[in-house]
Amino acid sequence: MQLLRLGPLGHEIPAVRDNQGATRDLRPLTEDVDGPFLSSDGIARTRADIDKLPLLDAEGLRVGAPIARPTAVICIGQNYAAHAAESGDAPPEIPIVFFKHPNTVVGPDDELPFPPGATQLDWEVELGVVISKAAHRLGAPSESADHIAGFVVSHDVSERRWQVAESGGQWSKGKSGPSFNPLGPALVPLEDITSPDALHLWSRVNGEARQDSNTSDLIFDVPTLIWHLSQYMALEPGDLINTGTPQGVALSGRFPYLTPGDIIELGIDQLGSQRQLVVSE
The missing domain is CATH 3.90.850.10 (Fumarylacetoacetase-like, C-terminal domain)
Structure with a gap:
């Protein structure tokens, strides 16, 4: 499993790539891959619900930094x-x-x-x-x-x-x-x-x-x-x-x-x- 952020700079959307290589929209679980998401067991929740997340067409989307702007x-x-x-x-x-x-x-x-x-x-x-x-x-x-x-x-x-x-x-x-x-x-x-x-x-x-x-x-x-x-x-x-x-x-x-x-x-x-x-x- 891989966590991603896709789209224009400053307007990235959270996504996850499953073990079969499909990219899925993470927005049903979080607005971003950030501190609050990670500290609230976001990775475990993503793993548990990954098959329920909608597929996302990532073709042509810019790959952003996989975490939102960090505090440090x-x-x-x-x-x-x-x-x-x-x-x-x-x-x-x-x-x-x-x-x-x-x-x-x-x-x-x-x-x-x-x-x-x-x-x-x-x-x-x-x-x-x-x-x-x-x-x-x-x-x-x-x-x-x-x-x-x-x-x-x-x-x-x-x-x-x-x-x-x-x-x-x-x-x-x-x-x-x-x-x-x-x-x-x-x-x-x-x-x-x-x-x-x-x-x-x-x-x-x-x-x-x-x-x-x-x-x-x-x-x-x-x-x-x-x-x-x-x-x-x-x-x-x-x-x-x-x-x-x-x-x-x-x-x-x-x-x-x-x-x-x-x-x-x-x-x-x-x-x-x-x-x-x-x-x-």
């Missing part, structure tokens, strides 16, 4: 040892945390604007985790699964000069441009992922391989991240957590940064793939 986009930096090394840093001993503006979240195939003044636009494929119910001061990582709605492909777009040289030590300037977080195509519930700790993730630019890794290489796994974050903040239903990117980005110096006209493709096993065209803003 919480990101983990350098959570793959090889990526930390290519950035010139030692692997972190505790999770590095930064934030993206919620308006960075757009559809998986929407155009990626190249902002005026940008010189170092970079790609980062990441496993995204969506929170299903409030999590604050969890007792142990083993409690985290009860607070996970599911997983999604997340693209943490970065402007590295703004992130590093103009940041004052904080990364969010280079992470928060509008549309800097393509998300989707689908939110796949936790129960529908066979091994979330062993998912292949990859990226390509103009057809050339860039990133090729596996979530088994995460320094801090998903349960640990949710438990850790909950010690410092109250996670809310619908929040998005980006868990970090593997090696193979332009910051490494091995590849050129993005320019208008480039095409980025990225994906994660069992979660789907994205494709964006870089365009001048």
